[in-house]
Amino acid sequence: xxxxxxxxxxxxxxxxxxxxxxxxxxxxxxxxxxxxxxxxxxxxxxxxxxxxxxxxxxxxxxxxxxxxxxxxxxxxxxxxxxxxxxxxxxxxxxxxxxxxxxxxxxxxxxxxxxxxxxxxxxxxxxxxxxxxxxxxxxxxxxxxxxxxxxxxxxxxxxxxxxxxxxxxxxxxxxxxxxxxxxxxxxxxxxxxxxxxxxxxxxxxxxxxxxxxxxxxxxxxxxx
Numbered sequence: 001x002x003x004x005x006x007x008x009x010x011x012x013x014x015x016x017x018x019x020x021x022x023x024x025x026x027x028x029x030x031x032x033x034x035x036x037x038x039x040x041x042x043x044x045x046x047x048x049x050x051x052x053x054x055x056x057x058x059x060x061x062x063x064x065x066x067x068x069x070x071x072x073x074x075x076x077x078x079x080x081x082x083x084x085x086x087x088x089x090x091x092x093x094x095x096x097x098x099x100x101x102x103x104x105x106x107x108x109x110x111x112x113x114x115x116x117x118x119x120x121x122x123x124x125x126x127x128x129x130x131x132x133x134x135x136x137x138x139x140x141x142x143x144x145x146x147x148x149x150x151x152x153x154x155x156x157x158x159x160x161x162x163x164x165x166x167x168x169x170x171x172x173x174x175x176x177x178x179x180x181x182x183x184x185x186x187x188x189x190x191x192x193x194x195x196x197x198x199x200x201x202x203x204x205x206x207x208x209x210x211x212x213x214x215x216x217x218x219x220x221x222x223x
Contacts, residue, residue: 073116147179165205
């Protein structure tokens with residue numbers, strides 16, 4: 001877990017997608033048919049009830065969703081963890097010991113770090129705010145072979161699938177009744193919508209944020 005946490009922090013801090021320059025007018029809602037649409041470079045899904053303009057949304061990075069105390073705990077893990085190779089015998093022994101140790105026996109530094117890994121604390125300032133955020137889609141439910149009706153948005157590819165999930169305050173849950181068709185899960189996307197500090201729990205992971213989706217498109221890395 002220690003190295004995976006380091007990888008997670010590398011992605012959210014050092015590898016944030018570069019923000020692209022887009023025109024203010026995204027599209028007009030009345031131009032979009034009421035049906036499932038394919039994700040392409042310009043449009044995947046649009047809320048037909050309104051016309052969307054980029055200026056209505058605040059483009060945010062994932063670290064903005066982490067309360068400062070949690071962020072500092074993740075950026076400054078207990079120093080001895082760097083000496084334990086992930087998956088090694090020492091790592092397995094350490095995990096077994098940690099499972100048996102009472103919370104009051106752990107150091108304050110380690111306690112903050114472990115708490116940050118599973119924190120559901122949120123940034124209340126984003127509750128109800130229109131935001132634009134990049135990330136990767138982790139499908140949860142389908143209504144067809146490729147039609148995704150609910151998913152998690154996560155900061156890096158493979159989160160929740162090939163590794164322990166990110167902290168809940170680094171996962172956004174999205175539900176779309178009519179669904180979207182994704183040709184590839186390897187490509188990052190931009191989500192635009194209204195963010196809520198609402199907890200959602202799933203066997204795969206727990207998210208501390210949900211989004212009312214209004215627009216999704218593939219991320220384009222424009223210099």
